Amino acid sequence: MTPADHPAFMNMMKATTGVVIRKADEYAAVARYLNRNPGMSHLAFDGDQLVGCAMSGHDGKRGYLQHVMTAPQAQSQGIARTLVDRCLEALSREGIDKVHLDTLHDNHQAHRFWERLGWSNRNAEIVRFSRLLVDDPNA
Ligand SMILES: CC(C)(COP(=O)(O)OP(=O)(O)OC[C@H]1O[C@@H](n2cnc3c(N)ncnc32)[C@H](O)[C@@H]1OP(=O)(O)O)[C@@H](O)C(=O)NCCC(=O)NCCS
Known part of the structure; x- marks a missing residue:
């Protein structure tokens, strides 16, 4: 995936239930993410049509899928x-030895998918806290 794929990526995001579009999905942030994590985000095409996406990166310690x-x-x-x-x-x-991902609490089909792929549901152990650094609830 490269920054040039951003328009097709956004169209796919808009058409997909179970994912939420945030300001961090705009071109500049996606390009920054891809440049910080080269070769770690991948797309699938059927002809010239985008049909699959998986983005990943790391912070030096842990990996994250998005x-x-x-x-x-x-x-x-x-x-x-x-x-x-x-x-x-x-x-x-x-x-990187361990990778995390977030899913929406009620995205049960995604939970089944991740369990099928061998991922562990950490819901009983971990509670995520987040804090906005800008005055924008959709940041
Ligand atoms: C979840 C999603 C990404 C799966 O994509 P996909 O390309 O159909 O998945 P795959 O074909 O690679 O499936 C891989 C395995 O997971 C299983 N699987 C896929 N979806 C499943 C589901 N909803 N429940 C149970 N198992 C599922 C498949 O049977 C397959 O098992 P196998 O390889 O052992 O036969 C797709 O349904 C999707 O885009 N959902 C909407 C977006 C979303 O919720 N994304 C996750 C956000 S965290």
Whole structure:
């Protein structure tokens, strides 16, 4: 994935239930993320149509997955699994040993997907706190 993919990425985000579009998904922030984490975010295309996305990066200690999605007509073909594997391989090559991701509390189909891929639900142990640094609830 490169910054040039941003328009197609945004169209896919808008068409996908279970993901939330934030200000951090605008071009400048996505380009900064991709430049800070080169080779760690991957897309799948059917011809020239974007059908899959998985973004990842790390902070030097832990890896993070974001925006894993497959277009409805392309689901159940192993696209998300393949893209996630590519992200994990890239993180592992950088020496990252553990990767986190967030899902919406009520996105039960995503929870089943992650469990199928062998991820652990940490809901009983971890509570995430967040704080805005700008006066924008959609930052
Ligand atoms: C979740 C999502 C990314 C799965 O994409 P996909 O390309 O259809 O998934 P894959 O085909 O790679 O499936 C990989 C495995 O997970 C399983 N799986 C996929 N979706 C599943 C679900 N809802 N429940 C249970 N298992 C599921 C598949 O059966 C497959 O298992 P197998 O490889 O052992 O046969 C897709 O449904 C999606 O885009 N959902 C909307 C966006 C979203 O919620 N993203 C997650 C945000 S955290």
